[in-house]
Amino acid sequence: MISNTALRYFFLGREHALTAGDSNRLGGIDKEIGVGYKMMGHDSLAIEYLLRAQRNVTSQALVNRTAAHLSEVYLGFGKVDSALYQAQRSNVVMEPGVDPYGYARAQLVLGKAYIAKGDSEQAAVFFKRCIAVCDSFRLVMPLTQALAAQARASFAAGNTEDAIAKGRQGYHVALQSTITLSDAIVAADIVQQAFRAIGQGDSAYTYLHRMVWLQDSLTNVSNLYKVQGMAFIIALIVITLGIFLLIFSRTAVVGAKAIKNLSLIALLLFFEFINLLVHPFLGRITNHSPILMLLCMAAIAGLLIPLHHRMEKLITNMLVSKNNRIRLEAARRTIEELEGSPGGTNAS
Numbered sequence: 107m108i109s110n111t112a113l114r115y116f117f118l119g120r121e122h123a124l125t126a127g128d129s130n131r132l133g134g135i136d137k138e139i140g141v142g143y144k145m146m147g148h149d150s151l152a153i154e155y156l157l158r159a160q161r162n163v164t165s166q167a168l169v170n171r172t173a174a175h176l177s178e179v180y181l182g183f184g185k186v187d188s189a190l191y192q193a194q195r196s197n198v199v200m201e202p203g204v205d206p207y208g209y210a211r212a213q214l215v216l217g218k219a220y221i222a223k224g225d226s227e228q229a230a231v232f233f234k235r236c237i238a239v240c241d242s243f244r245l246v247m248p249l250t251q252a253l254a255a256q257a258r259a260s261f262a263a264g265n266t267e268d269a270i271a272k273g274r275q276g277y278h279v280a281l282q283s284t285i286t287l288s289d290a291i292v293a294a295d296i297v298q299q300a301f302r303a304i305g306q307g308d309s310a311y312t313y314l315h316r317m318v319w320l321q322d323s324l325t326n327v328s329n330l331y332k333v334q335g336m337a338f339i340i341a342l343i344v345i346t347l348g349i350f351l352l353i354f355s356r357t358a359v360v361g362a363k364a365i366k367n368l369s370l371i372a373l374l375l376f377f378e379f380i381n382l383l384v385h386p387f388l389g390r391i392t393n394h395s396p397i398l399m400l401l402c403m404a405a406i407a408g409l410l411i412p413l414h415h416r417m418e419k420l421i422t423n424m425l426v427s428k429n430n431r432i433r434l435e436a437a438r439r440t441i442e443e444l445e446g447s448p449g450g451t452n453a454s
Contacts, residue, residue: 112142113139113142116135116138116139116142117139117399119135120132120135120136120139121397123135129162129164130162130163130164130165130168132162133158133159133160133161133162133163133164133168133172134159134163134165134168135159136155136156136158136159136162137155137156137159137163137168137171137172137175139155140152140153140154140155140156140158140159140172140175141156141175143155144156144175144178144179149179149182149183152175152179153176153179153180156172156175156176156179157176159172160172160173160176160195166198166199166205166208167205167208169195169196169198170196170197170198170199170205170208170211170212171196171208171211172196173192173193173195173196173215174192174193174196174211174212174214174215176188176192177189177190177191177192177193177196177215177218177219178215178218180192181218181219181222186219186222186223189215189218189219189222190216190219190220190222190223192215193212193215193216193218193219194216196211196212196215196216197212197213197216198212199212202239202242202243206239206240206242206243206245207243207245207248209239210235210236210239210240210243210245210248210249210252211248213232213233213235213236213239213252214232214233214236214248214251214252214255216229216232217229217230217231217232217233217236217252217255218255220232221255221258221259226259226262226263229255229259230256230259233252233255233256233259236248236249236252237249237252237253237256240252246279246280246282246283246286247283247285247286247289249276249279250276250279250280250286250289250290250293251276251289251292252276253272253273253275253276253279253293254272254273254276254289254292254293254296256268256272257269257270257271257272257273257276257293257296257297257300258296260272261273261296261299261300261303266300266303266304269296269297269300270297270300270301273293273294273296273297273300274293274297276289276290276292276293277290277293277294277297277313277316280293287320287323287324288324290316290320291317291320291321291324294313294314294316294317294320295313295317297313298310298311298312298313298314298317301313377406377407377410380406380410381403388402388403
């Protein structure tokens with residue numbers, strides 16, 4: 107899973123590539139940005155940046171990868187002709203030994219596109235090529251997707267035995283890597299459907315249970331990323347509450363320096379929170395220009411800093427007043443204790 111932070115670094119790299127006039131590198135960065143948006147589910151932005159990349163990339167590997175991703179995104183939109191066109195453009199690696207992964211990816215997306223066109227026979231040819239290359243060069247992905255696609259095609263054709271065999275193979279291969287766990291879910295789903303179709307309920311339940319377990323695992327990973335992303339917000343809340351507790355505490359005496367340090371940390375956390383909150387919006391209105399986005403964030407910081415100084419001064423004054431009150435009350439109690447003691451009485 108790609109994060110907004112990773113995208114920000116890609117956009118900074120994009121600015122450097124523009125300055126250097128390196129079109130192939132610019133295309134490569136646009137391709138990575140497009141893939142990032144694809145993984146995040148922003149398909150329109152993915153197409154936009156992948157098409158930008160396609161206009162600039164010149165190396166065979168980047169041409170292959172960019173077109174393959176475009177083909178998959180177009181399939182998600184149901185644009186089958188565009189998906190087939192891009193799949194054909196990805197087929198630039200003629201010898202598997204030169205770029206095994208690139209060759210296998212091209213065969214995979216060609217197979218997917220022909221399946222979407224309804225030409226299962228032609229799709230089977232490309233899937234077989236993909237699987238053969240993946241077996242020869244020990245490539246986990248796209249082997250898992252090719253096996254799942256074959257299993258789905260077999261199931262649609264009524265060949266449940268082949269669907270189960272290919273689906274099981276895809277499932278076990280996908281479990282070899284964490285990046286293909288979602289492919290394992292797809293394969294398990296096909297297998298459980300095939301078992302159910304032939305009346306083997308126990309086997310269907312087994313693979314259904316495995317699907318649920320894998321989905322829970324992926325959800326836990328996603329939740330972990332969310333928890334990490336929210337950690338600084340929690341820290342901000344804790345520090346803010348801590349400051350208010352110190353302000354309104356009847357016994358704690360806190361120096362202005364401690365409040366200054368705490369408020370500075372709170373300011374930095376709050377700025378990062380705003381940064382994450384407005385980043386997608388700024389990206390849209392600035393067309394993801396790093397310079398414009400930097401200027402916008404500088405303007406936000408320019409508004410926050412005076413506000414921070416005023417809040418710090420207000421809090422410091424409140425603390426000074428509170429500290430003086432605490433010290434006066436402590437002195438008064440000390441005097442009362444001394445006056446009430448035997449020694450104090452004799453002295454008077």
